[in-house]
Amino acid sequence: MKKNHGLLYTLPTGLWVTVFFLVPVIIVFLYSFLDRGERGGIVWRFSLEAYRDMASPTFLHILVITMLISLAATVLTLLVALPCAYYMARSKRKSLYLFLIIIPFLTNFLIRIYAWQAILGNSGFLNNLLIRAGLIKNHIQFLYNEWAVIIVLVYSYLPYAILPLYSTIEKFDFSLLEAARDLGTSHPGSILRVMVPNIRAGIVSAVLFTFIPTFGAYAVPKLVGGGKNSFMLGNIIADEILVNRNWPFASATSILITLVTTAALGLYVLANKSAARAAQRKKT
Amino acid sequence: MKKSRFSKLVFFLTLVFLFMPLFVLAVYAFNESKNMLWTGFSLVWFERLFTGSRNIWRAFWNSILIALTSAATATVLGSLGAIGINWYNFKLKKYVQTVSLLPLVLPEIIIGVSMLIFFVGIDLHLGLLRIYIAHTTFNLPFVLLVVISRLDEFDFSIIEAARDLGAREHQTLLRIIIPMAMPGIISAFLIAVTMSLEDFVITSFVSGPGSSTLPVHIYSMIRTGVSPVVNALSVVLLGGTICLVFLMRPFFKYIAHE
Amino acid sequence: MNGSDVKIEGIDKHFGDFHALRNVNIHIQGGEFFSLLGPSGCGKTTLLRILAGFESPAAGLVRINGRNILPLPPNKRHTNMIFQNYALFPHLTVFENVAFPLRLKKLGRREIDAKVEEYLALTKLAGQEYKKPAQLSGGQKQRVAIARALVNGPEVLLLDEPLSALDAKLRQHMLIELDTIHDKTGITFIYVTHDQQEALSVSDHIAVMNEGRIVQVGNPTEIYESPADVFVANFIGEANLFHGTIASVEGEMVSVEVKNMGILKVTMEPGDLEGMRDFQPGKQASITVRPEKINIALEKPPDLLQDVFNAFPCVVDEVIYNGFQSKFFVKLSGTGGNGNSAIKAFKQHMSYYSAGPEINWKDRVWVWWKADDAYLVEVHDA
Numbered sequence: 017m018k019k020n021h022g023l024l025y026t027l028p029t030g031l032w033v034t035v036f037f038l039v040p041v042i043i044v045f046l047y048s049f050l051d052r053g054e055r056g057g058i059v060w061r062f063s064l065e066a067y068r069d070m071a072s073p074t075f076l077h078i079l080v081i082t083m084l085i086s087l088a089a090t091v092l093t094l095l096v097a098l099p100c101a102y103y104m105a106r107s108k109r110k111s112l113y114l115f116l117i118i119i120p121f122l123t124n125f126l127i128r129i130y131a132w133q134a135i136l137g138n139s140g141f142l143n144n145l146l147i148r149a150g151l152i153k154n155h156i157q158f159l160y161n162e163w164a165v166i167i168v169l170v171y172s173y174l175p176y177a178i179l180p181l182y183s184t185i186e187k188f189d190f191s192l193l194e195a196a197r198d199l200g201t202s203h204p205g206s207i208l209r210v211m212v213p214n215i216r217a218g219i220v221s222a223v224l225f226t227f228i229p230t231f232g233a234y235a236v237p238k239l240v241g242g243g244k245n246s247f248m249l250g251n252i253i254a255d256e257i258l259v260n261r262n263w264p265f266a267s268a269t270s271i272l273i274t275l276v277t278t279a280a281l282g283l284y285v286l287a288n289k290s291a292a293r294a295a296q297r298k299k300t
Numbered sequence: 301m302k303k304s305r306f307s308k309l310v311f312f313l314t315l316v317f318l319f320m321p322l323f324v325l326a327v328y329a330f331n332e333s334k335n336m337l338w339t340g341f342s343l344v345w346f347e348r349l350f351t352g353s354r355n356i357w358r359a360f361w362n363s364i365l366i367a368l369t370s371a372a373t374a375t376v377l378g379s380l381g382a383i384g385i386n387w388y389n390f391k392l393k394k395y396v397q398t399v400s401l402l403p404l405v406l407p408e409i410i411i412g413v414s415m416l417i418f419f420v421g422i423d424l425h426l427g428l429l430r431i432y433i434a435h436t437t438f439n440l441p442f443v444l445l446v447v448i449s450r451l452d453e454f455d456f457s458i459i460e461a462a463r464d465l466g467a468r469e470h471q472t473l474l475r476i477i478i479p480m481a482m483p484g485i486i487s488a489f490l491i492a493v494t495m496s497l498e499d500f501v502i503t504s505f506v507s508g509p510g511s512s513t514l515p516v517h518i519y520s521m522i523r524t525g526v527s528p529v530v531n532a533l534s535v536v537l538l539g540g541t542i543c544l545v546f547l548m549r550p551f552f553k554y555i556a557h558e
Numbered sequence: 559m560n561g562s563d564v565k566i567e568g569i570d571k572h573f574g575d576f577h578a579l580r581n582v583n584i585h586i587q588g589g590e591f592f593s594l595l596g597p598s599g600c601g602k603t604t605l606l607r608i609l610a611g612f613e614s615p616a617a618g619l620v621r622i623n624g625r626n627i628l629p630l631p632p633n634k635r636h637t638n639m640i641f642q643n644y645a646l647f648p649h650l651t652v653f654e655n656v657a658f659p660l661r662l663k664k665l666g667r668r669e670i671d672a673k674v675e676e677y678l679a680l681t682k683l684a685g686q687e688y689k690k691p692a693q694l695s696g697g698q699k700q701r702v703a704i705a706r707a708l709v710n711g712p713e714v715l716l717l718d719e720p721l722s723a724l725d726a727k728l729r730q731h732m733l734i735e736l737d738t739i740h741d742k743t744g745i746t747f748i749y750v751t752h753d754q755q756e757a758l759s760v761s762d763h764i765a766v767m768n769e770g771r772i773v774q775v776g777n778p779t780e781i782y783e784s785p786a787d788v789f790v791a792n793f794i795g796e797a798n799l800f801h802g803t804i805a806s807v808e809g810e811m812v813s814v815e816v817k818n819m820g821i822l823k824v825t826m827e828p829g830d831l832e833g834m835r836d837f838q839p840g841k842q843a844s845i846t847v848r849p850e851k852i853n854i855a856l857e858k859p860p861d862l863l864q865d866v867f868n869a870f871p872c873v874v875d876e877v878i879y880n881g882f883q884s885k886f887f888v889k890l891s892g893t894g895g896n897g898n899s900a901i902k903a904f905k906q907h908m909s910y911y912s913a914g915p916e917i918n919w920k921d922r923v924w925v926w927w928k929a930d931d932a933y934l935v936e937v938h939d940a
Contacts, residue, residue, distance in 0.1 A: 021469060022388025029381030029440060030396040036437045037411070038399050040418035044410075047417060057420075099307035100314050106304060113311075115545065120318040122541045126500050126518045127534045131321035134328065134336060134526050141324050141336045174318070224405075232407020234501050239522065250409045257413060257505075270413050274406060281405055454648065460612055461645035463632040465659040465710060475658075479649045
């Protein structure tokens with residue numbers, strides 16, 4: 017009796033995601049092993065051409081740049097998010113601060129990028145300010161390089177990192193820190209040795225929530241990047257689909273991104289499982 | 301207190317970092333000149349936005365239409381799915397759980413590309429329908445997570461109690477489970493609406509010509525450089541966002557949870 | 559209203575490899591307050607959930623007034639359950655929680671109002687109608703759960719550790735109230751608990767369960783005074799257990815040779831004489847003596863009859879003062895205090911002045927008990 021109802025409840029969701037998510041992803045996977053059509057599309061002939069094309073120096077360069085940019089953005093985000101989440105979780109005005117963090121996060125993504133264009137642009141707010149203050153004579157090119165991309169990525173995904181950290185730190189029992197200090201640890205020492213292991217799940221989520229979207233970033237590098245050091249994999253996919261009409265190559269690149277992100281996710285699941293198993297062993 | 305001074309400093313600097321760009325944007329919406337040099341107060345860009353930008357408003361109404369329909373679909377499907385996943389055991393549970401949460405963890409561009417290729421493959425050309433399907437798909441996992449976290453607060457014995465007191469399956473669903481999950485369902489719907497209004501990457505892949513949503517339209521405006529009409533639009537959207545957030549405040553709990 | 563007669567016949571239940579219930583047979587008379595008592599994991603809650611319809615057994619029957627109810631789903635059974643965590647509907651008021659089963663039956667408004675008020679009054683909840691469960695105390699939630707389960711007029715009320723979430727004082731109070739409600743309604747109560755005090759204090763009959771089996775069914779006095787085996791003796795109340803070999807059987811008097819102690823005398827009750835055919839010299843025997851039946855004093859009482867009294871010189875190992883009583887943990891003089899040689903004796907403080915000289919840690923004392931107060935729980939072959 018129970019069984020049938022459960023399936024009934026989940027059937028619509030299950031069908032929807034199968035047809036509109038799983039099937040498309042499988043198609044992309046298949047396409048990556050086919051030949052490209054002359055004017056776009058594919059030809060039903062097995063080919064590893066798309067994967068062979070990945071060995072080109074240009075592609076490898078972009079792969080490395082993408083890795084570096086998303087790692088830098090992730091690390092920076094974490095460094096900012098940790099103290100923020102800590103302060104929020106310990107403060108008396110938790111819900112106000114949460115609210116403040118979420119507002120910009122709910123502002124349209126493109127408008128947030130646009131704001132940075134308006135600030136960092138050659139005739140933007142910052143250049144105007146500096147010129148008026150007499151600090152510089154000619155404008156500085158802030159935009160269209162890897163640093164602009166990193167800053168805007170951090171800006172875009174910071175709340176994604178703060179929220180999971182906040183929710184684990186908030187559940188953390190702060191009397192443990194006092195116990196550690198009582199037993200003779202310094203304040204930074206107690207945070208490092210008592211708090212960090214206890215909020216590990218939050219840290220890992222924060223890292224994943226920033227790494228995954230930044231690794232597949234498309235709009236940010238497109239709008240504030242440019243030049244050979246800030247063109248990312250996401251832009252390659254878009255170009256191959258929309259401009260070069262090389263669908264197998266776009267598919268193969270998508271598969272590459274999917275593999276990297278699922279690998280990151282797999283590590284997370286594995287880490288959780290081994291932690292659970294260790295806890296189990298302790299019990300018995 | 302000494303120990304939280306560092307984190308306090310970082311937190312307030314972060315708030316400045318988060319709000320400063322939006323603030324600058326809002327201020328320059330009232331600037332007379334077209335570039336980022338302050339020349340005087342003016343409402344000319346708002347006038348341009350409200351009178352001379354029919355395309356913006358067409359995109360805006362598209363966005364609203366898509367957001368409401370896709371969020372509603374996702375909320376209905378996802379809430380039922382959450383009930384099934386949270387409280388029942390059945391054969392395909394693991395499968396549904398995994399596949400329906402995957403869109404949440406893959407980068408948007410992957411979903412965008414695969415859906416575009418899929419739609420082309422099945423010869424579906426209606427832009428708005430494509431966007432509706434895509435948005436429902438990426439909203440489903442959010443609804444699932446939020447509603448599951450609400451249902452998680454209740455013990456299964458509540459369902460057993462309802463049955464024990466004489467309720468049949470549909471009565472338990474309508475009189476107990478859905479009313480109980482309602483705060484979660486509402487916040488799931490609001491999140492889905494926001495996500496849909498927000499989405500650019502996936503939409504830009506699946507939408508065809510003539511069916512752009514607001515973010516896609518904004519993209520076409522800002523790609524060519526700074527335009528104060530966008531500033532004015534930002535102010536209007538910011539106001540709308542803040543109103544929406546106020547509406548959502550009672551449901552914060554489930555959002556922060558995820 | 560008279561409660562219904564419940565017959566549980568040959569119930570068996572597995573959860574994977576775990577054998578949760580093994581051939582359970584119980585007959586519960588209509589209108590009884592019947593307890594299922596046992597440690598956690600003994601199968602008592604599973605049995606209750608089978609009665610409610612949330613689990614189905616691998617084998618066996620459950621008859622209420624002679625009719626097998628196992629094919630019925632929970633919503634078709636005339637049983638109602640009180641859940642351990644109350645399981646109140648959080649979005650409904652107290653009134654609506656209680657009215658829920660009546661609304662499902664589509665009763666008229668007047669009838670619903672009248673019935674709900676009647677049961678809210680019975681459970682002393684009048685005036686709390688419009689509160690939500692979150693605004694209630696633990697005891698009040700419990701009352702709502704009771705009212706909600708009774709309002710449907712069940713034949714049998716199933717209670718799954720209903721008091722375990724309450725603090726000790728409130729538990730005592732609610733127990734008395736449950737007993738009152740039981741008397742007023744006359745419904746059959748089946749009460750699951752791991753707390754022997756609760757079970758002993760209100761039940762008409764108790765079934766003690768262990769590892770999926772019924773170990774003993776009896777009224778509270780039988781369970782306490784004549785435990786069926788060593789497990790029951792240990793589980794119900796506190797017990798001194800002595801293991802030895804039967805030396806002789808003379809009429810009602812059995813003598814058991816216990817290492818370190820010598821001969822212990824046990825008087826069998828006339829009812830047990832039948833079973834005494836097994837009590838032959840040379841067999842292994844376990845004897846239990848309740849600590850409150852053991853006397854303790856600094857000096858040897860002069861008027862002890864060797865035949866009916868068991869008396870031993872001891873050293874006090876530990877004293878726990880409880881206000882109304884003191885617990886003495888003593889060991890036999892000249893032994894290490896292991897196994898048979900450790901004895902607990904509880905002394906009630908009946909009157910402050912008659913307490914006699916105080917007994918302290920490390921004092922040399924005498925403990926003694928009547929052969930009548932010892933009980934031979936188990937006899938088996940060597």
